[in-house]
Amino acid sequence: MRLSATSLGWAAGARQIVSDVTVDIPPGETFGLIGPNGSGKSTLLRLMAGLVPRAKGSVMLNNDLLAKLPRQEVARRIAFVEQQVETSDALSVHDVVELGRTPWLSAFAPFGASDTEIVRDALDAVGMAERMAQSWATLSGGERQRVQIARALAQRPRLLLLDEPTNHLDIHHQLALLRLISRLPVTVIMALHDLNQAMNCDRLGVMESGHLIACGPPDEVLTPERLATIFRVRATTLRDPADNATLFRFHCLEE
């Protein structure tokens, strides 16, 4: 599914968090959002999900205006995994993933066999199937993150929005998750902190102080000058002899 954002903006009081972001993301693309802390990545994702009241600008999903679509229809198209979510309810892992089926169910379309299968597949995809009876409260941060991703998969979306999905994950699950995402036949927009992981995206958008200041293929976007000005690091590039991939090694730039 194509997402086209035009002049997206949002201000918290007098403070402009996101200003005038225009971007077009074609179907099937994996789009990475990078930028320093507080640059507006999370808010931009929330704007793209239509979850921010009093937002400026517009978002088109294929040919539909997001703001005009019923919430249920939006949730059938977009699944969103936020950075940290909390609940005081004593839910099990299975309960949480089952929440992903909410937009597809109603009083007259109750949870059925196909839903059970979809939930099961989603749990399998993140390696949590054997733990589905476990209580959410007893999970570690990384496990919670994987369960939330399974919940998003159970939504069967055509666009997946992920806010730093590899946070809290051990290195194995980071790589497994990125591989899983790259294989999904859906459009993915995700905020990332690890610039080496960002290199695997089809395109990158760089956020700074609420503005989208660059957008394009990773090797065009992540230039040494930009890394110095935006991220305040000096980068040396290394080449992995195994697959000829480019890797960054970062050094802090002192003031």
Next chain:
Amino acid sequence: MPRKTVLGALLRPVALWGVPGAIVLLVAILAGVTIGETPLPLSMVAEVAANNLWGAGYDVDLIDAGIIWSYRLPRTLVAAACGAGLALSGVVLQALVRNALADPYLLGVSAGASTGAVAVTILGLGGGMIGISGGAFAGAVLAFVLVAALARAAGGGSAQLVLAGVAGSQLFNAITSFLIAKSANAEQARGIMFWLLGNLSGVRWPDVWLAVPMAGLGLLVCLLFVRSMDAFSFGASAAASLGVSVRRVQVMLIGMATLMTATMVSLVGSIGFVGLVIPHAMRFVVGPRHARLIPASALAGAIFLIAADVVSRMLIPGQVIPIGVVTALVGAPGFALILIHNRRRL
């Protein structure tokens, strides 16, 4: 899914839980009618019911028949409806406000009802056209509208709603106290006090026709929204991203809870603890998912209040204790046990 399976999936929980639940409720109602200072046998209850429902013509003592049909049966039915209504309101508010302390009186409804009742009794507001119940209902709705408006003006979050509710409750309680201190004579003050603590003595059949449909409607609305309430587990924003029209569901369900509470309070006074304790107790029994929590809480609330009413009639011979006193006396220790038990499970 084929039509037949959909129907099956809809009917199975009704058969599995609804039928046994209805039987348990019926037993509780029969117990509520037979137990009392004058114990009346079940056979007599059946005969009186048959006489009144289809004129069966059994020979029953007129006084006993009067106690059963005009006094205990409406009282028990209203107790059941109030218990169910308050428990459902508690579930709804705890789910949507995301606060374990949320209960039907959180939004100032009870305080407003008291002020309304007092205004009618003492100030003669409404010129005798509206009774104490009408005044209570008007006060409850007015208080809720003010609290909701304040919460909205403060930004509209659930924390704002709780704080606005606290402010509203304090204000209306102060107005009530002020009115009593300024204008009421001792007898009026005592009467109001008694009413405020919950009183089923004055309940008659017209009250049944108000309370029971209201509880039934509340249960139906809640059942239609069980998945939406589940979706609020991770907060309103998560619910929105799961496809729930947050504003619509909040207005619908909190409005329903307020309407139920206002109705119940206006009929029987403010009965504490049911709306807070029953939902928490049921979470430990059937879990946090609303498809089970909603019917379980309605049933448990109904049975709890029938039992509380029986106790309030029986505890001191010749005297009826306000039912709110009984629910709190039983409810508080019961709640303490649940809290301790829950800590052990974690």
